[in-house]
Amino acid sequence: MESSIHPSDNCTAENKPLYVFYSVVMIVEFVLALPLNLTVIYLFIFKLKFWKTNTNNIFLFNLVLADILLLICLPVKAYSFQMGERRSQNEVVCKAMLFMLFLNRGASIAFLTVISIDRYFNVVHPRKKNFLKILKKSPHISTLIWLLLLPLTIPTMLKTFECCNSFGREDENVTDIFREIVFFTQILIPFIVLVFCTAQIVNRLNKKTVGDRTKLRRAVFLYNYHGPSLLT
Template identity: 55%
Template structure:
């Protein structure tokens, strides 16, 4: 356990201190995390319920989406510990075992969310840009074994070295930008055919880009600034940058609230199942009325599809 923490300090060149530089800042951050926990726990429990009992993810090629749900739920479960630390004016636990376990869980959940989100983006990319060719990602996402292997592969990446911290963000974000650019370009060049399908692919990839831009990129940039400040031994500036970094890390936990939007864009069946289960009838009828994901030729077919398809998804 001690080796893990010492690895963090020596390989990153960043020695994280337990004491907070400003009590008021961390009191506020603790309440922000409390809000994330209060909203995130029921939301992620409801999403888990839908995926397991109503949507049955293993039958709907949604194994990767389910893994993101698991990662988000584990992240939410870690928040009370962080809240306790910040309420008691410490940035992390002075107990090496607790500190190591928290670092492990946060890095594992962050890595899993990023890995599966990028895999979903690649699936949309191959399905749209290279339509007609063999999509290996589509084959992989049907196999639970591949998901297990991804989790196992992420285990050594939980050691918070500087290279791992940045490569976890920079490389996936580069892939995401490339996929988004190619899909948007494909949509602009599409003159005939199902443009609605391409638009849904764009929305799916853009929703992943929003999660990255809001949750992961800012904290990564702040981490780079913190490294520079510490290497230059600028103590006064470091106290400010540490607070900025910790604030952005707290905001990065918002991915457990934003990811359900990704599920809705990536799988219309999940959206229908969730709305049909938890939304009141007035909102349910309004949100499920445009069943645009069903190809139709007449008004009669459209109306019947909007009534039948939501029921079929929920009954599975």
């Protein structure tokens, strides 16, 4: 006779001391990161007045907001781990945490990508005014990013599944497949963009530095060669 396993058993932490250690790490991370993020938000709003400055500051401010979503989840996750559970037994809390984690990851990747593209055009193609004009509308772009992320994140809350996680499920449906596609797309495409922009920026800066050094050497050479004759 096969022993039946209750669904909730899969949500119990098998190694409770390890999960207690995880909870302590999360609490320390929360205590250290929250004041820093709040300080950054204060500086952006009251000191830099980010909405009046360059586009990067607006994107960076939204990146900080995305990090706040992750910080909100840490105390709840730490409490569940302390109780020896991998997630909250409350389905509403569980889905809300999962939603904010997905939204945090998507927003962080999206804004990092936009910041890289903005710096790429400012450094490598500073004369591309048409595209730079688009990037200047950073408040509209930021709002659009948040709005586009919502329909990509909502599927995480549409279906109730065991332990608020679809890992190991045999009856995968369209929602699960869509979530996996979004997951890998959010990572793969921005990764390619980030690598390309970073490589181009570094290459451009290296060429500019080499050019400046060459001009400096020429100036020093001309001064050493003609300088004494000019002084006599």
